[in-house]
Amino acid sequence: MSLRHILQSKPEASAFLMLMFLTLVFSLLSPAFMTYGNFQVVLQPIPEIALVAMGVTILMISGEFDLSVGSVFALAPMVMVLAMAAGIPLPISMLAGLIAAAVVGLVNAAITIRLGLPSFIATLGMLFMARSLTIVISGGFPPPFPRDLDLWWIVGKVDLLRVSIFWLLGVGLLLGIWLRKFDFGSWIFATGGNREAARDMGINTNLVKTTAFVLCSVLAGFAGMIQVFRIKAIVPSMGTGLELTAIAAAVIGGAALTGGIGSVVGAVIGALLIAFIENIIILTRIDANWFRFAVGAMIVIAVTINKITRDAAGRGKHKDGNDE
């Protein structure tokens, strides 16, 4: 397979090349970058961002969009912590938080599909509503986080990593296989790639989109729980602005806003790229206010590379297409 072919067939290929390139450049820029201790710091929040980005990516593949993930990132763990404060055991409290996230996903899906609003608007509304709910149910005061929980299974330290990174790998692997090797995964791509065709060929596109909305929301809620377990504290404002980071990671990782294109690996690479940029800015003592500039530039560069390779594929078509 030629490089051109890989760039065209793997949506995450250009992000992967950028990651390799920047890792090299950053190692040269700062001797502290490629060190054990630094990676320990950089990788800490990766599972949280990457899980949200995966959900956003899968939803984008299905042709929809979710701006409410940052708020759900706070709402689900808030429900969980409040349930624990009321004496409910951890597993049931977690389940309650995940159900709250799923309900948000269902409402997003219902507004988008039944009322026919663009998901951008439906979930923009939900961004505010879910955030407000989080603050209201917390009663204005962040509830205390129980200190005596055994949380090794989710955020315990294993050498330089936390257990949460294995949750990320596990969930990512399952979702990747589901997307690429299962019929439902194929339907997600078909629904986002050409909804009319998918529907005419007998796919229940409403069910596909609803599933993607709920999955996206539940992943965001789960990611929020991991962060709460890691920091051992909850504030109602957690995850503010995370929706934009997650969407940036998804887009840098090759997901197309138009639907039908994207990959789980891409979401992880996108999250890593953003974390690496933030890290190098800290290490090299550049004014931290350049971080957003760098992420913004990365979005534009990544999408430009993807567009160029896809356009090149389009030109190839006219060359070989007519002699058949």
Next chain:
Amino acid sequence: MMSEPHLSVRGLHKWYGAVHALRDLDLDIPKGQVLGLIGDNGAGKSTFIKILSGVHQQTEGQIHFEGKPARIVTPRDAMNLGIETIYQYTAMVPEMSIARNLFIGREKRKWGVRGFGFLDQRAMAKEALEAIADVGLHLRSAEAPVKDLSGGQLQGVAIARAMHFRSRMLILDEPTNHLSVKETNKVLDYVRQLGAQGITVIFISHNLHHVHEVSDRIVAFAQGSKVADLETADTDVPTMIDLIT
């Protein structure tokens, strides 16, 4: 056997709100017939085929398919009966491979149930190549995305898909739109082959020359009603133009 029509509709009506799009349609189509359906925009052709393909439902009236009453509520109902529709836009997902497109919504599974099935990609790739070879389209691989195909090749894949799933009745809605002359001829060839294989075909086109060339029988719609029903041999293109204007 000969007396039984393959498809029979009686008293079919369709209202879209206040618009009476299809008025009291009666139609029998024998097995293996290529029926050319003509009519101006808004004549009710699309409404009729959307009912047959399960995209819309009739407001009133009965459909019998292969002698049995047919309830077609969703596209899957139509496909399960063996009625396949090929739309002018070709129902394909551009970014997906030929094999995936051929099996969209009807994927082959190694294990699992529909909706949670592990794909048998090797079998799909193999059968996809065979299916498109059967309609005379020879491609090296079924893994290329369909956006790399020409318009005629796309129609070939769409027809291969319908043939592969042993559809018993094929509805072709403007299959020659936006095609070059050479590709159009290829598609018209496919249509003749279908009729020869005993597959009933409803062929819809604005190009009356194409309709006249491949159809056994011509039915004309105007303002939601059937206004003519003729053997192709008994009519010619100028007469057909008069019928629909």
